[in-house]
Amino acid sequence: MTATDNSAPASAPRSAVTSELRRRAPLLAGVGFVVLLACLPLLNISIPGILPTPTYQPGAMALMSLAMVFAALALSYNMLLGTSGMLSFGHALYFGAGAYGLGIALEHLGVPLWPGVLIALLGGLVIALITGSVAMRVNGIPFAMVTLAFAQAGSVLVRRNASVTGGEEGLSLNTEGVPDALVGVINTRNLYWACLVMVVVVYLVALWVDRSRLGHLASATRENELRVRVLGLKPNRARLALFVIAGLCAGLAGMAYMLLQSGTVPRAVSADLTITILVMVVLGGVGYRWGAVLGGVVYTFLDQRLTVLAGSDAIDALPSVLRIPLSEPLFILGTLFILVVLFAPGGIAGTVHAWIDRRRHRSARDEGLRELDADASANDEPVEVRA
């Protein structure tokens, strides 16, 4: 499933040292990258055009933290779509459950941060279990519609119950129970590190899932569900477990979002957010962990830069035929998304891997989305239209 798994047989004939190094390389690169990210708030690096301020200032750190929150969210979604092939349109529900769960626990139960996190996780677990087990009555496209409906119900609940959730206004973070080190703009650095820890935790969970029996069972179900059933295994239980794990990871990302933004708005539970996550994952490359992370980061930066661009004088001076589309970041992102699906279905990661594979003169495997669909069409049955 992953790049490392694929390259293992090819490197077997080479010397033991090289293969050992090749096996460890992703691990070393990953650890090095995380250490580098952890050091960023202590360094003074300016990247004009991408970061609003030098890296040690709150502006840049807040943007990078947000990128990490979305990277974690995209990773959790990739567990569903990439590993087990479930197209969910309700993933925002679990992100919102984390954000609102933590907010409500702090505001209405008056507990400190860590018990609040625990309460929010438990709440997310219950919601994911119930909605997941109902939604799993159907597969494929109907599953997508049902998860969308559940997320919509969550969104309605949040908007209607203004006394608990703050309604349209959103719920702001009650900082009484939160340690002082995580409150306020001056402590953005600590929040940045907290987000980094969160994204590493989610990444490790995703890694564990992909390598565990559970992940293998889920991806086998994606390939051929009938065969898994014939072997006497229980595909639905594995998928439900994966759904709940992905939901909990999204909840973690939601809590980090709550702390980072010192509040949350109903958009955190909306279908719009789910679609945003989907765009991130497809952009980065379905089925690749680093692709999901990259997709989340790229999307966050693109969205931020395009919003700045939309308000710039250069755009304002253009004739309206060009000005109107260019001043809508979502229009540009939507178009980009369509182009990626049509012409580069592997996303960034899939395209890179296909390129590496070609360089090594091996037959390129199906990438990203194409792979998903090749599997889906195998157990596709026609639906009847009756008048």
Added chain:
Amino acid sequence: MSTLILILITGVGLGALYFLVASGLSLIYGLMHVLNFAHGAFLTFGAFLGFEIARRIGSDTWWAFAVSVVIGGAVGALFATLTELALIRPLYERHIEQVLVTVGLALAAVALFEGIWGSDPIYISAPPWMNETTSVFGALVPNTYWVLMAAATLLLISLVVFLRFTRFGMIIRAGVENRKMVTALGIDVRKAFTLVFAIGGSAAGVGGVLASHYTGYVSAHLGSTLLIFAFIVTVIGGLGSLTGAAIASVLVAVLQQFANYYLGGTGDLIVVVALAAVLLVRPAGLLGRTA
């Protein structure tokens, strides 16, 4: 008693609106297995252009209303046909990617509508009769609901007649049963796919104009709200079943209106609970083929 009748009739009227959207979705899904997220965009575009036309030729006359409905339908059909040819056709047989393309289109289209018409709702005017009410057994029913019901009934009848008795309808039904066989007989099934998209899009466009009269305004998000209910309706009715969609539209809308009145505005939630209940008992939907 009159309250009961009022809720029942408005429920059926709302159901008629749902059916205008859901019929296209259900047809497209049944034939092509495409979950069309862009359906809401067809609807919104139809509503906006219908509104623009009606505004230019005097929006409170019947003539303007009729023209706006026709324009809405034509625009919806055109938009849908172009979508099918440019985006769906290159991805035939790759269902997940087709869904994603329509998601991207919906995202881009709604953003573009916001850019052109702004993000605030624009209030529209209608022929005076449509703002009045008709008394039915003491219940004062707004006349918009009658228009909705008439449009939906007309659509259902013409779709059934089209699918049962015309050559193209026969090809569509045969294409669903066994596409390879139909292709082998020398019939171009892809034409039927484009046609189905056009029909669905035009129903959505007409639905958009009528929905704007139902809500009293047009906005870029008109379609997305209705689309979610249309999805629920198609799942409850059974994917691909037109009759199922018609029955489910009315059931869902009536249930929603009753819950909104008697259970303190919980209509939207009740509908989702109903969806969960139907899925637990009959995963294929009310009239869906049991897998």
